[in-house]
Amino acid sequence: MAKATKKQALGRGLSALLKDPENDIQSATDKNADKVVGNIVELDVEAIEMNPFQPRSNFNDEALKELASSIRQLGVIQPITVRKLEFNKYQLVSGERRYRASRLVGLTTIPAYIRIANDQESLEMALVENIQRQDLDPIEIALSYQRLIDEIQLTQEQLSDRVGKKRSTITNYMRLLRLDPIIQTGMRDGFLSMGHGRALVNIEKKADQIALYEKIIGQNLSVRETERAVKAYHEGGPSEKQKPKSTKIPEFAEGNIKKFTDHLSVKVAISASEKGNGKITIPFHSKEEFQRIKKLILGE
Incomplete structure:
Protein backbone atom coordinates (compact mmCIF):
# COMPACT_ATOMS: atom_id res chain seq x y z
CA MET A 1 0.00 0.00 0.00
CA ALA A 2 2.91 2.35 0.88
CA LYS A 3 4.52 1.71 -2.52
CA ALA A 4 1.28 2.51 -4.35
CA THR A 5 0.89 5.76 -2.39
CA LYS A 6 4.48 6.76 -3.17
CA LYS A 7 3.99 6.10 -6.92
CA GLN A 8 0.74 8.07 -6.91
CA ALA A 9 2.44 11.00 -5.15
CA LEU A 10 5.24 10.91 -7.72
CA GLY A 11 2.68 11.00 -10.51
CA ARG A 12 1.07 14.10 -8.98
CA GLY A 13 4.50 15.72 -8.67
CA LEU A 14 5.22 15.14 -12.36
CA SER A 15 1.76 16.46 -13.19
CA ALA A 16 2.62 19.72 -11.40
CA LEU A 17 5.87 19.88 -13.37
CA LEU A 18 3.95 19.63 -16.64
CA LYS A 19 1.63 22.47 -15.63
CA ASP A 20 4.57 24.83 -15.18
CA PRO A 21 4.85 26.94 -18.39
CA GLU A 22 8.61 27.14 -17.85
CA ASN A 23 8.81 23.35 -18.24
CA ASP A 24 6.78 23.01 -21.46
CA ILE A 25 8.31 19.81 -22.84
CA GLN A 26 7.94 19.48 -26.60
CA SER A 27 10.64 16.94 -27.48
CA ALA A 28 12.59 14.13 -25.87
CA THR A 29 15.68 16.39 -25.72
CA ASP A 30 14.01 19.18 -23.69
CA LYS A 31 14.95 19.80 -20.07
CA ASN A 32 13.13 17.43 -17.63
CA ALA A 33 11.81 15.34 -20.55
CA ASP A 34 13.51 12.27 -19.06
CA LYS A 35 11.45 12.73 -15.89
CA VAL A 36 8.19 12.64 -17.78
CA VAL A 37 8.44 10.60 -21.00
CA GLY A 38 7.94 6.92 -20.20
CA ASN A 39 6.87 7.58 -16.61
CA ILE A 40 3.40 7.37 -15.10
CA VAL A 41 1.89 10.83 -14.70
CA GLU A 42 -1.47 11.84 -13.21
CA LEU A 43 -3.14 13.94 -15.92
CA ASP A 44 -6.33 15.97 -15.75
CA VAL A 45 -9.05 14.10 -17.65
CA GLU A 46 -10.15 17.37 -19.26
CA ALA A 47 -6.63 17.92 -20.68
CA ILE A 48 -6.93 14.77 -22.82
CA GLU A 49 -8.73 14.65 -26.18
CA MET A 50 -9.88 11.58 -28.08
CA ASN A 51 -7.68 10.05 -30.77
CA PRO A 52 -9.00 10.54 -34.34
CA PHE A 53 -6.91 7.53 -35.38
CA GLN A 54 -8.69 5.17 -32.97
CA PRO A 55 -9.52 1.98 -34.93
CA ARG A 56 -12.19 0.78 -32.53
CA SER A 57 -15.65 2.13 -33.34
CA ASN A 58 -17.87 -0.14 -31.25
CA PHE A 59 -17.87 -0.03 -27.44
CA ASN A 60 -20.12 -2.45 -25.55
CA ASP A 61 -22.11 -0.38 -23.03
CA GLU A 62 -22.48 -3.25 -20.57
CA ALA A 63 -18.75 -4.07 -20.61
CA LEU A 64 -17.94 -0.36 -20.21
CA LYS A 65 -20.16 -0.15 -17.13
CA GLU A 66 -18.47 -3.24 -15.65
CA LEU A 67 -15.05 -1.63 -16.20
CA ALA A 68 -16.32 1.60 -14.66
CA SER A 69 -17.48 -0.34 -11.58
CA SER A 70 -14.03 -1.94 -11.29
CA ILE A 71 -12.32 1.46 -11.61
CA ARG A 72 -14.63 2.91 -8.96
CA GLN A 73 -13.50 0.18 -6.54
CA LEU A 74 -9.83 -0.29 -7.46
CA GLY A 75 -8.83 2.73 -9.54
CA VAL A 76 -7.18 2.63 -12.97
CA ILE A 77 -4.72 -0.27 -12.68
CA GLN A 78 -3.25 -0.04 -16.20
CA PRO A 79 -2.31 3.55 -17.22
CA ILE A 80 -3.47 4.90 -20.57
CA THR A 81 -0.98 6.17 -23.18
CA VAL A 82 -1.14 9.74 -24.51
CA ARG A 83 0.97 11.96 -26.74
CA LYS A 84 1.71 15.61 -25.95
CA LEU A 85 0.11 18.11 -28.32
CA GLU A 86 0.91 21.44 -26.69
CA PHE A 87 1.13 22.97 -23.23
CA ASN A 88 -1.08 20.93 -20.86
CA LYS A 89 -2.92 19.33 -23.79
CA TYR A 90 -2.71 15.65 -24.72
CA GLN A 91 -4.23 13.17 -27.16
CA LEU A 92 -5.18 9.58 -26.36
CA VAL A 93 -3.05 6.93 -28.08
CA SER A 94 -4.41 3.80 -26.39
CA GLY A 95 -6.70 3.00 -23.47
CA GLU A 96 -9.94 4.57 -24.69
CA ARG A 97 -12.11 2.10 -22.73
CA ARG A 98 -10.26 2.98 -19.50
CA TYR A 99 -10.55 6.68 -20.34
CA ARG A 100 -14.30 6.47 -21.08
CA ALA A 101 -14.95 4.38 -17.96
CA SER A 102 -12.96 6.82 -15.79
CA ARG A 103 -15.06 9.72 -17.03
CA LEU A 104 -18.17 7.63 -16.42
CA VAL A 105 -17.38 7.37 -12.69
CA GLY A 106 -16.40 11.03 -12.44
CA LEU A 107 -12.61 10.77 -12.07
CA THR A 108 -10.87 14.13 -12.58
CA THR A 109 -7.38 12.67 -13.15
CA ILE A 110 -6.08 9.47 -14.74
CA PRO A 111 -2.63 7.80 -14.72
CA ALA A 112 -0.95 8.01 -18.12
CA TYR A 113 2.25 7.27 -19.98
CA ILE A 114 3.31 10.30 -22.03
CA ARG A 115 4.73 9.87 -25.52
CA ILE A 116 6.00 12.58 -27.87
CA ALA A 117 5.01 11.61 -31.39
CA ASN A 118 3.89 13.05 -34.70
CA ASP A 119 0.60 12.09 -36.37
CA GLN A 120 2.04 9.14 -38.29
CA GLU A 121 3.74 7.72 -35.21
CA SER A 122 0.54 8.26 -33.21
CA LEU A 123 -1.52 6.43 -35.84
CA GLU A 124 0.92 3.53 -35.85
CA MET A 125 1.02 3.34 -32.03
CA ALA A 126 -2.77 3.49 -31.79
CA LEU A 127 -3.30 0.79 -34.41
CA VAL A 128 -0.58 -1.56 -33.18
CA GLU A 129 -1.42 -1.22 -29.47
CA ASN A 130 -5.13 -1.71 -30.09
CA ILE A 131 -4.55 -4.77 -32.26
CA GLN A 132 -2.41 -6.30 -29.52
CA ARG A 133 -4.36 -5.25 -26.44
CA GLN A 134 -8.00 -4.65 -27.34
CA ASP A 135 -10.78 -7.10 -28.05
CA LEU A 136 -11.50 -5.83 -31.56
CA ASP A 137 -13.89 -7.71 -33.83
CA PRO A 138 -12.37 -9.40 -36.94
CA ILE A 139 -13.40 -6.60 -39.32
CA GLU A 140 -11.92 -3.90 -37.08
CA ILE A 141 -8.66 -5.87 -36.94
CA ALA A 142 -8.67 -6.27 -40.73
CA LEU A 143 -9.29 -2.54 -41.20
CA SER A 144 -6.46 -1.72 -38.78
CA TYR A 145 -4.08 -3.96 -40.74
CA GLN A 146 -5.21 -2.29 -43.97
CA ARG A 147 -4.62 1.19 -42.52
CA LEU A 148 -1.13 0.24 -41.35
CA ILE A 149 -0.30 -0.96 -44.86
CA ASP A 150 -1.91 2.00 -46.66
CA GLU A 151 -1.15 4.92 -44.35
CA ILE A 152 2.14 3.85 -42.77
CA GLN A 153 3.16 2.15 -46.04
CA LEU A 154 4.22 -1.12 -44.46
CA THR A 155 4.64 -4.38 -46.36
CA GLN A 156 2.90 -7.46 -44.96
CA GLU A 157 6.31 -8.72 -43.80
CA GLN A 158 6.97 -5.46 -41.91
CA LEU A 159 3.44 -5.52 -40.51
CA SER A 160 4.00 -9.08 -39.30
CA ASP A 161 7.06 -7.92 -37.36
CA ARG A 162 5.28 -4.87 -35.89
CA VAL A 163 2.24 -6.71 -34.54
CA GLY A 164 3.90 -10.05 -33.78
CA LYS A 165 1.53 -12.08 -35.97
CA LYS A 166 2.26 -14.58 -38.74
CA ARG A 167 1.88 -13.21 -42.24
CA SER A 168 -0.73 -15.92 -42.97
CA THR A 169 -2.80 -14.68 -40.01
CA ILE A 170 -2.69 -11.10 -41.32
CA THR A 171 -3.66 -12.32 -44.81
CA ASN A 172 -6.66 -14.25 -43.42
CA TYR A 173 -7.95 -11.14 -41.63
CA MET A 174 -7.46 -8.83 -44.61
CA ARG A 175 -9.26 -11.24 -46.97
CA LEU A 176 -12.41 -10.57 -44.91
CA LEU A 177 -12.52 -7.07 -46.44
CA ARG A 178 -13.47 -8.77 -49.73
CA LEU A 179 -16.81 -9.72 -48.19
CA ASP A 180 -19.91 -7.71 -49.07
CA PRO A 181 -20.38 -4.78 -46.62
CA ILE A 182 -23.63 -6.32 -45.39
CA ILE A 183 -21.74 -9.45 -44.32
CA GLN A 184 -18.97 -7.36 -42.75
CA THR A 185 -21.63 -5.60 -40.69
CA GLY A 186 -23.06 -8.97 -39.68
CA MET A 187 -19.62 -10.03 -38.42
CA ARG A 188 -19.18 -6.79 -36.49
CA ASP A 189 -22.60 -7.30 -34.89
CA GLY A 190 -21.69 -10.87 -33.91
CA PHE A 191 -24.17 -12.67 -36.18
CA LEU A 192 -21.43 -14.87 -37.63
CA SER A 193 -17.87 -15.73 -36.73
CA MET A 194 -14.55 -15.23 -38.45
CA GLY A 195 -14.73 -18.91 -39.46
CA HIS A 196 -17.97 -18.23 -41.33
CA GLY A 197 -16.39 -15.18 -42.96
CA ARG A 198 -13.29 -17.11 -44.05
CA ALA A 199 -15.54 -19.65 -45.77
CA LEU A 200 -17.77 -17.04 -47.43
CA VAL A 201 -14.85 -15.05 -48.84
CA ASN A 202 -14.12 -17.97 -51.17
CA ILE A 203 -17.26 -17.00 -53.10
CA GLU A 204 -16.41 -14.22 -55.54
CA LYS A 205 -19.88 -12.94 -56.48
CA LYS A 206 -21.26 -10.62 -53.81
CA ALA A 207 -24.87 -11.59 -54.58
CA ASP A 208 -24.04 -15.26 -53.98
CA GLN A 209 -22.20 -14.34 -50.78
CA ILE A 210 -25.35 -12.58 -49.55
CA ALA A 211 -27.56 -15.53 -50.48
CA LEU A 212 -25.45 -17.93 -48.42
CA TYR A 213 -25.10 -15.40 -45.59
CA GLU A 214 -28.90 -15.23 -45.32
CA LYS A 215 -29.01 -19.04 -45.24
CA ILE A 216 -26.39 -19.13 -42.45
CA ILE A 217 -28.45 -16.70 -40.36
CA GLY A 218 -31.83 -18.24 -41.20
CA GLN A 219 -30.75 -21.85 -40.59
CA ASN A 220 -28.12 -21.17 -37.93
CA LEU A 221 -25.44 -23.02 -39.90
CA SER A 222 -22.19 -23.95 -38.16
CA VAL A 223 -18.80 -23.09 -39.66
CA ARG A 224 -18.40 -26.69 -40.85
CA GLU A 225 -21.84 -26.64 -42.51
CA THR A 226 -20.97 -23.30 -44.14
CA GLU A 227 -17.73 -24.76 -45.52
CA ARG A 228 -19.71 -27.67 -47.01
CA ALA A 229 -22.20 -25.22 -48.56
CA VAL A 230 -19.35 -23.24 -50.14
CA LYS A 231 -17.85 -26.47 -51.48
CA ALA A 232 -21.22 -27.47 -52.97
CA TYR A 233 -21.48 -24.01 -54.55
CA HIS A 234 -18.13 -24.42 -56.31
CA GLU A 235 -19.08 -27.92 -57.46
CA GLY A 236 -22.11 -26.54 -59.26
CA GLY A 237 -24.49 -25.92 -56.38
CA PRO A 238 -26.96 -28.25 -54.68
CA SER A 239 -29.29 -30.49 -56.68
CA GLU A 240 -32.80 -29.28 -57.47
CA LYS A 241 -34.04 -31.34 -54.56
CA GLN A 242 -31.63 -29.61 -52.18
CA LYS A 243 -32.00 -26.08 -53.51
CA PRO A 244 -33.51 -23.74 -50.95
CA LYS A 245 -37.02 -22.54 -51.54
CA SER A 246 -37.54 -19.05 -52.89
CA THR A 247 -36.95 -16.41 -50.23
CA LYS A 248 -39.44 -13.99 -51.80
CA ILE A 249 -41.61 -12.55 -49.05
CA PRO A 250 -45.38 -12.46 -49.65
Whole structure:
Protein backbone atom coordinates (compact mmCIF):
# COMPACT_ATOMS: atom_id res chain seq x y z
CA MET A 1 0.00 0.00 0.00
CA ALA A 2 2.91 2.35 0.88
CA LYS A 3 4.52 1.71 -2.52
CA ALA A 4 1.28 2.51 -4.35
CA THR A 5 0.89 5.76 -2.39
CA LYS A 6 4.48 6.76 -3.17
CA LYS A 7 3.99 6.10 -6.92
CA GLN A 8 0.74 8.07 -6.91
CA ALA A 9 2.44 11.00 -5.15
CA LEU A 10 5.24 10.91 -7.72
CA GLY A 11 2.68 11.00 -10.51
CA ARG A 12 1.07 14.10 -8.98
CA GLY A 13 4.50 15.72 -8.67
CA LEU A 14 5.22 15.14 -12.36
CA SER A 15 1.76 16.46 -13.19
CA ALA A 16 2.62 19.72 -11.40
CA LEU A 17 5.87 19.88 -13.37
CA LEU A 18 3.95 19.63 -16.64
CA LYS A 19 1.63 22.47 -15.63
CA ASP A 20 4.57 24.83 -15.18
CA PRO A 21 4.85 26.94 -18.39
CA GLU A 22 8.61 27.14 -17.85
CA ASN A 23 8.81 23.35 -18.24
CA ASP A 24 6.78 23.01 -21.46
CA ILE A 25 8.31 19.81 -22.84
CA GLN A 26 7.94 19.48 -26.60
CA SER A 27 10.64 16.94 -27.48
CA ALA A 28 12.59 14.13 -25.87
CA THR A 29 15.68 16.39 -25.72
CA ASP A 30 14.01 19.18 -23.69
CA LYS A 31 14.95 19.80 -20.07
CA ASN A 32 13.13 17.43 -17.63
CA ALA A 33 11.81 15.34 -20.55
CA ASP A 34 13.51 12.27 -19.06
CA LYS A 35 11.45 12.73 -15.89
CA VAL A 36 8.19 12.64 -17.78
CA VAL A 37 8.44 10.60 -21.00
CA GLY A 38 7.94 6.92 -20.20
CA ASN A 39 6.87 7.58 -16.61
CA ILE A 40 3.40 7.37 -15.10
CA VAL A 41 1.89 10.83 -14.70
CA GLU A 42 -1.47 11.84 -13.21
CA LEU A 43 -3.14 13.94 -15.92
CA ASP A 44 -6.33 15.97 -15.75
CA VAL A 45 -9.05 14.10 -17.65
CA GLU A 46 -10.15 17.37 -19.26
CA ALA A 47 -6.63 17.92 -20.68
CA ILE A 48 -6.93 14.77 -22.82
CA GLU A 49 -8.73 14.65 -26.18
CA MET A 50 -9.88 11.58 -28.08
CA ASN A 51 -7.68 10.05 -30.77
CA PRO A 52 -9.00 10.54 -34.34
CA PHE A 53 -6.91 7.53 -35.38
CA GLN A 54 -8.69 5.17 -32.97
CA PRO A 55 -9.52 1.98 -34.93
CA ARG A 56 -12.19 0.78 -32.53
CA SER A 57 -15.65 2.13 -33.34
CA ASN A 58 -17.87 -0.14 -31.25
CA PHE A 59 -17.87 -0.03 -27.44
CA ASN A 60 -20.12 -2.45 -25.55
CA ASP A 61 -22.11 -0.38 -23.03
CA GLU A 62 -22.48 -3.25 -20.57
CA ALA A 63 -18.75 -4.07 -20.61
CA LEU A 64 -17.94 -0.36 -20.21
CA LYS A 65 -20.16 -0.15 -17.13
CA GLU A 66 -18.47 -3.24 -15.65
CA LEU A 67 -15.05 -1.63 -16.20
CA ALA A 68 -16.32 1.60 -14.66
CA SER A 69 -17.48 -0.34 -11.58
CA SER A 70 -14.03 -1.94 -11.29
CA ILE A 71 -12.32 1.46 -11.61
CA ARG A 72 -14.63 2.91 -8.96
CA GLN A 73 -13.50 0.18 -6.54
CA LEU A 74 -9.83 -0.29 -7.46
CA GLY A 75 -8.83 2.73 -9.54
CA VAL A 76 -7.18 2.63 -12.97
CA ILE A 77 -4.72 -0.27 -12.68
CA GLN A 78 -3.25 -0.04 -16.20
CA PRO A 79 -2.31 3.55 -17.22
CA ILE A 80 -3.47 4.90 -20.57
CA THR A 81 -0.98 6.17 -23.18
CA VAL A 82 -1.14 9.74 -24.51
CA ARG A 83 0.97 11.96 -26.74
CA LYS A 84 1.71 15.61 -25.95
CA LEU A 85 0.11 18.11 -28.32
CA GLU A 86 0.91 21.44 -26.69
CA PHE A 87 1.13 22.97 -23.23
CA ASN A 88 -1.08 20.93 -20.86
CA LYS A 89 -2.92 19.33 -23.79
CA TYR A 90 -2.71 15.65 -24.72
CA GLN A 91 -4.23 13.17 -27.16
CA LEU A 92 -5.18 9.58 -26.36
CA VAL A 93 -3.05 6.93 -28.08
CA SER A 94 -4.41 3.80 -26.39
CA GLY A 95 -6.70 3.00 -23.47
CA GLU A 96 -9.94 4.57 -24.69
CA ARG A 97 -12.11 2.10 -22.73
CA ARG A 98 -10.26 2.98 -19.50
CA TYR A 99 -10.55 6.68 -20.34
CA ARG A 100 -14.30 6.47 -21.08
CA ALA A 101 -14.95 4.38 -17.96
CA SER A 102 -12.96 6.82 -15.79
CA ARG A 103 -15.06 9.72 -17.03
CA LEU A 104 -18.17 7.63 -16.42
CA VAL A 105 -17.38 7.37 -12.69
CA GLY A 106 -16.40 11.03 -12.44
CA LEU A 107 -12.61 10.77 -12.07
CA THR A 108 -10.87 14.13 -12.58
CA THR A 109 -7.38 12.67 -13.15
CA ILE A 110 -6.08 9.47 -14.74
CA PRO A 111 -2.63 7.80 -14.72
CA ALA A 112 -0.95 8.01 -18.12
CA TYR A 113 2.25 7.27 -19.98
CA ILE A 114 3.31 10.30 -22.03
CA ARG A 115 4.73 9.87 -25.52
CA ILE A 116 6.00 12.58 -27.87
CA ALA A 117 5.01 11.61 -31.39
CA ASN A 118 3.89 13.05 -34.70
CA ASP A 119 0.60 12.09 -36.37
CA GLN A 120 2.04 9.14 -38.29
CA GLU A 121 3.74 7.72 -35.21
CA SER A 122 0.54 8.26 -33.21
CA LEU A 123 -1.52 6.43 -35.84
CA GLU A 124 0.92 3.53 -35.85
CA MET A 125 1.02 3.34 -32.03
CA ALA A 126 -2.77 3.49 -31.79
CA LEU A 127 -3.30 0.79 -34.41
CA VAL A 128 -0.58 -1.56 -33.18
CA GLU A 129 -1.42 -1.22 -29.47
CA ASN A 130 -5.13 -1.71 -30.09
CA ILE A 131 -4.55 -4.77 -32.26
CA GLN A 132 -2.41 -6.30 -29.52
CA ARG A 133 -4.36 -5.25 -26.44
CA GLN A 134 -8.00 -4.65 -27.34
CA ASP A 135 -10.78 -7.10 -28.05
CA LEU A 136 -11.50 -5.83 -31.56
CA ASP A 137 -13.89 -7.71 -33.83
CA PRO A 138 -12.37 -9.40 -36.94
CA ILE A 139 -13.40 -6.60 -39.32
CA GLU A 140 -11.92 -3.90 -37.08
CA ILE A 141 -8.66 -5.87 -36.94
CA ALA A 142 -8.67 -6.27 -40.73
CA LEU A 143 -9.29 -2.54 -41.20
CA SER A 144 -6.46 -1.72 -38.78
CA TYR A 145 -4.08 -3.96 -40.74
CA GLN A 146 -5.21 -2.29 -43.97
CA ARG A 147 -4.62 1.19 -42.52
CA LEU A 148 -1.13 0.24 -41.35
CA ILE A 149 -0.30 -0.96 -44.86
CA ASP A 150 -1.91 2.00 -46.66
CA GLU A 151 -1.15 4.92 -44.35
CA ILE A 152 2.14 3.85 -42.77
CA GLN A 153 3.16 2.15 -46.04
CA LEU A 154 4.22 -1.12 -44.46
CA THR A 155 4.64 -4.38 -46.36
CA GLN A 156 2.90 -7.46 -44.96
CA GLU A 157 6.31 -8.72 -43.80
CA GLN A 158 6.97 -5.46 -41.91
CA LEU A 159 3.44 -5.52 -40.51
CA SER A 160 4.00 -9.08 -39.30
CA ASP A 161 7.06 -7.92 -37.36
CA ARG A 162 5.28 -4.87 -35.89
CA VAL A 163 2.24 -6.71 -34.54
CA GLY A 164 3.90 -10.05 -33.78
CA LYS A 165 1.53 -12.08 -35.97
CA LYS A 166 2.26 -14.58 -38.74
CA ARG A 167 1.88 -13.21 -42.24
CA SER A 168 -0.73 -15.92 -42.97
CA THR A 169 -2.80 -14.68 -40.01
CA ILE A 170 -2.69 -11.10 -41.32
CA THR A 171 -3.66 -12.32 -44.81
CA ASN A 172 -6.66 -14.25 -43.42
CA TYR A 173 -7.95 -11.14 -41.63
CA MET A 174 -7.46 -8.83 -44.61
CA ARG A 175 -9.26 -11.24 -46.97
CA LEU A 176 -12.41 -10.57 -44.91
CA LEU A 177 -12.52 -7.07 -46.44
CA ARG A 178 -13.47 -8.77 -49.73
CA LEU A 179 -16.81 -9.72 -48.19
CA ASP A 180 -19.91 -7.71 -49.07
CA PRO A 181 -20.38 -4.78 -46.62
CA ILE A 182 -23.63 -6.32 -45.39
CA ILE A 183 -21.74 -9.45 -44.32
CA GLN A 184 -18.97 -7.36 -42.75
CA THR A 185 -21.63 -5.60 -40.69
CA GLY A 186 -23.06 -8.97 -39.68
CA MET A 187 -19.62 -10.03 -38.42
CA ARG A 188 -19.18 -6.79 -36.49
CA ASP A 189 -22.60 -7.30 -34.89
CA GLY A 190 -21.69 -10.87 -33.91
CA PHE A 191 -24.17 -12.67 -36.18
CA LEU A 192 -21.43 -14.87 -37.63
CA SER A 193 -17.87 -15.73 -36.73
CA MET A 194 -14.55 -15.23 -38.45
CA GLY A 195 -14.73 -18.91 -39.46
CA HIS A 196 -17.97 -18.23 -41.33
CA GLY A 197 -16.39 -15.18 -42.96
CA ARG A 198 -13.29 -17.11 -44.05
CA ALA A 199 -15.54 -19.65 -45.77
CA LEU A 200 -17.77 -17.04 -47.43
CA VAL A 201 -14.85 -15.05 -48.84
CA ASN A 202 -14.12 -17.97 -51.17
CA ILE A 203 -17.26 -17.00 -53.10
CA GLU A 204 -16.41 -14.22 -55.54
CA LYS A 205 -19.88 -12.94 -56.48
CA LYS A 206 -21.26 -10.62 -53.81
CA ALA A 207 -24.87 -11.59 -54.58
CA ASP A 208 -24.04 -15.26 -53.98
CA GLN A 209 -22.20 -14.34 -50.78
CA ILE A 210 -25.35 -12.58 -49.55
CA ALA A 211 -27.56 -15.53 -50.48
CA LEU A 212 -25.45 -17.93 -48.42
CA TYR A 213 -25.10 -15.40 -45.59
CA GLU A 214 -28.90 -15.23 -45.32
CA LYS A 215 -29.01 -19.04 -45.24
CA ILE A 216 -26.39 -19.13 -42.45
CA ILE A 217 -28.45 -16.70 -40.36
CA GLY A 218 -31.83 -18.24 -41.20
CA GLN A 219 -30.75 -21.85 -40.59
CA ASN A 220 -28.12 -21.17 -37.93
CA LEU A 221 -25.44 -23.02 -39.90
CA SER A 222 -22.19 -23.95 -38.16
CA VAL A 223 -18.80 -23.09 -39.66
CA ARG A 224 -18.40 -26.69 -40.85
CA GLU A 225 -21.84 -26.64 -42.51
CA THR A 226 -20.97 -23.30 -44.14
CA GLU A 227 -17.73 -24.76 -45.52
CA ARG A 228 -19.71 -27.67 -47.01
CA ALA A 229 -22.20 -25.22 -48.56
CA VAL A 230 -19.35 -23.24 -50.14
CA LYS A 231 -17.85 -26.47 -51.48
CA ALA A 232 -21.22 -27.47 -52.97
CA TYR A 233 -21.48 -24.01 -54.55
CA HIS A 234 -18.13 -24.42 -56.31
CA GLU A 235 -19.08 -27.92 -57.46
CA GLY A 236 -22.11 -26.54 -59.26
CA GLY A 237 -24.49 -25.92 -56.38
CA PRO A 238 -26.96 -28.25 -54.68
CA SER A 239 -29.29 -30.49 -56.68
CA GLU A 240 -32.80 -29.28 -57.47
CA LYS A 241 -34.04 -31.34 -54.56
CA GLN A 242 -31.63 -29.61 -52.18
CA LYS A 243 -32.00 -26.08 -53.51
CA PRO A 244 -33.51 -23.74 -50.95
CA LYS A 245 -37.02 -22.54 -51.54
CA SER A 246 -37.54 -19.05 -52.89
CA THR A 247 -36.95 -16.41 -50.23
CA LYS A 248 -39.44 -13.99 -51.80
CA ILE A 249 -41.61 -12.55 -49.05
CA PRO A 250 -45.38 -12.46 -49.65
CA GLU A 251 -46.82 -8.99 -50.17
CA PHE A 252 -48.85 -9.06 -46.94
CA ALA A 253 -45.64 -9.53 -44.92
CA GLU A 254 -43.26 -7.43 -47.00
CA GLY A 255 -45.51 -4.41 -46.71
CA ASN A 256 -45.14 -4.44 -42.94
CA ILE A 257 -41.36 -4.83 -42.57
CA LYS A 258 -40.78 -1.07 -42.65
CA LYS A 259 -43.56 -0.47 -40.10
CA PHE A 260 -42.00 -2.95 -37.65
CA THR A 261 -38.52 -1.52 -38.26
CA ASP A 262 -39.65 2.10 -37.78
CA HIS A 263 -41.62 1.27 -34.64
CA LEU A 264 -38.88 -0.76 -32.94
CA SER A 265 -35.87 1.16 -34.37
CA VAL A 266 -34.12 -2.11 -35.29
CA LYS A 267 -33.95 -3.90 -38.64
CA VAL A 268 -36.72 -6.49 -38.34
CA ALA A 269 -36.68 -9.53 -40.65
CA ILE A 270 -39.82 -11.40 -41.75
CA SER A 271 -39.99 -14.76 -43.48
CA ALA A 272 -43.37 -16.12 -44.53
CA SER A 273 -45.13 -18.31 -47.04
CA GLU A 274 -48.17 -17.46 -49.16
CA LYS A 275 -50.22 -19.67 -46.83
CA GLY A 276 -49.56 -17.24 -44.02
CA ASN A 277 -47.14 -19.11 -41.78
CA GLY A 278 -43.72 -17.66 -40.99
CA LYS A 279 -41.70 -15.84 -38.36
CA ILE A 280 -40.63 -12.34 -37.32
CA THR A 281 -37.00 -11.91 -36.21
CA ILE A 282 -36.15 -8.94 -33.96
CA PRO A 283 -32.41 -8.55 -33.27
CA PHE A 284 -30.95 -6.82 -30.19
CA HIS A 285 -27.32 -6.18 -29.24
CA SER A 286 -27.42 -5.45 -25.52
CA LYS A 287 -29.50 -5.99 -22.40
CA GLU A 288 -30.59 -2.35 -22.53
CA GLU A 289 -31.80 -2.67 -26.12
CA PHE A 290 -33.72 -5.85 -25.21
CA GLN A 291 -35.47 -4.01 -22.37
CA ARG A 292 -36.31 -1.09 -24.70
CA ILE A 293 -37.87 -3.41 -27.31
CA LYS A 294 -39.71 -5.35 -24.61
CA LYS A 295 -41.23 -2.11 -23.32
CA LEU A 296 -42.36 -1.11 -26.82
CA ILE A 297 -44.00 -4.50 -27.44
CA LEU A 298 -45.41 -5.35 -24.02
CA GLY A 299 -45.71 -1.89 -22.52
CA GLU A 300 -43.83 -2.98 -19.38
